[in-house]
Amino acid sequence: MAASLLPTFASAALYQQKCFACHQAGGAGIPNVFPPLAGSEWVNGPAENLIRIQLRGLMGPITVKGKKYAQVMPPNATMTDKEIATILTYVRSNFGNKADAITADMVKKYRGEVGKPMLTVKDLIDPEKAKAAKKEAKPKKKEEPKKK
Numbered sequence: 001m002a003a004s005l006l007p008t009f010a011s012a013a014l015y016q017q018k019c020f021a022c023h024q025a026g027g028a029g030i031p032n033v034f035p036p037l038a039g040s041e042w043v044n045g046p047a048e049n050l051i052r053i054q055l056r057g058l059m060g061p062i063t064v065k066g067k068k069y070a071q072v073m074p075p076n077a078t079m080t081d082k083e084i085a086t087i088l089t090y091v092r093s094n095f096g097n098k099a100d101a102i103t104a105d106m107v108k109k110y111r112g113e114v115g116k117p118m119l120t121v122k123d124l125i126d127p128e129k130a131k132a133a134k135k136e137a138k139p140k141k142k143e144e145p146k147k148k
């Protein structure tokens with residue numbers, strides 16, 4: 001499962017340092033200003049979206065849990081691959097979220113995007129569509145061995 005093998009202590013401290021100011025305790029966000037991470041379809045959706053948001057930032061309108069936000073999130077590209085993986089895994093397995101862990105190798109794949117213009121929602125994979133596609137593919141997927 002998604003349970004992180006990384007020390008929760010370090011993850012929580014990173015969240016506190018890098019995300020808390022905007023996304024708040026428990027990933028609740030602030031209505032109309034900072035979208036929630038708790039229960040967000042984006043957080044529980046494709047890993048690629050989350051990694052790229054950290055590397056390039058995100059601006060303009062995005063709908064999260066049925067509410068529209070039109071703000072700017074600056075990139076967090078000064079964090080290492082490991083730190084980004086740790087923080088995203090933490091967010092995806094806390095605040096009531098349940099999504100797979102993100103590894104440093106996954107983050108590394110997108111490093112080349114650093115410095116490109118900020119993302120807008122059009123650059124992201126629609127999490128609802130990804131979910132629908134996953135559901136169709138599900139029955140088989142469960143059995144896949146998870147080895148490195």
Ligand code: HEC
Binds near residue numbers: 073
């Ligand atoms: C300076 C404030 C700020 C900080 C710090 C910040 N964010 Fe954001 N974040 C935002 C804003 C504002 C948006 C919405 C941007 C928009 O309107 O397009 C957002 C959107 C998001 C989204 C997509 C929408 C959602 O709510 O699911 C994710 C995921 C996210 N942030 C994760 C993080 C993580 C993880 C961190 C810490 C590493 C972080 N953010 C740090 C302000 C911030």
